[in-house]
Amino acid sequence: MDLLDTRIYSLIGEEGFQRLVAGFYRRVASDDILRPMYPEEDLHGAEERLREFLIQRFGGPFRYSEKRGHPRLRMRHAPFHIDQRGRDRWIELMEASLAEANLAADAIPPLRKFFHESATFMINRHG
Numbered sequence: 001m002d003l004l005d006t007r008i009y010s011l012i013g014e015e016g017f018q019r020l021v022a023g024f025y026r027r028v029a030s031d032d033i034l035r036p037m038y039p040e041e042d043l044h045g046a047e048e049r050l051r052e053f054l055i056q057r058f059g060g061p062f063r064y065s066e067k068r069g070h071p072r073l074r075m076r077h078a079p080f081h082i083d084q085r086g087r088d089r090w091i092e093l094m095e096a097s098l099a100e101a102n103l104a105a106d107a108i109p110p111l112r113k114f115f116h117e118s119a120t121f122m123i124n125r126h127g
């Protein structure tokens with residue numbers, strides 16, 4: 001984790017993460033690749049899990065782990081078919097949300113770095 005990572009929460013606050021993740025799931029809701037992958041009919045639960053995970057990862061309260069335990073994200077993604085195409089789409093939607101969320105400029109590079117690295121790490125199917 002970079003030194004700056006734990007400062008992101010104080011830079012953009014709950015509201016920054018809220019805007020970013022809301023924008024992301026608004027896009028997922030009409031996405032031909034990602035929407036069918038989500039098991040629940042309602043995306044609100046998934047939106048809350050991603051938001052609380054990011055808040056925790058970037059210096060905010062540990063609500064994610066209080067509710068869900070250790071993140072172990074790669075393991076939690078194992079049931080889903082994540083290939084390069086899905087990974088690239090995830091990043092595309094997150095980049096569009098980053099561009100729209102009006103976050104403090106200093107917060108963008110560490111968030112982007114984390115998203116690109118972790119999304120690649122989540123790939124569990126090839127071809």
Ligand code: HEM
Nearest residue numbers: 037038046049050053068080082086087090115118119122
């Ligand atoms: C930066 C990369 C990623 C992060 C930080 C991330 C984060 C998360 C988190 C925190 C959850 C909820 C885990 C739980 O508590 O159960 C989740 C669920 C999920 N993710 Fe990801 N994810 C990433 C990449 C991806 C990619 C690339 C895909 C597909 C292409 C994907 C598809 C899903 C699906 C289908 C779920 C289940 C929805 C749910 O019930 O929560 N994720 N992800």
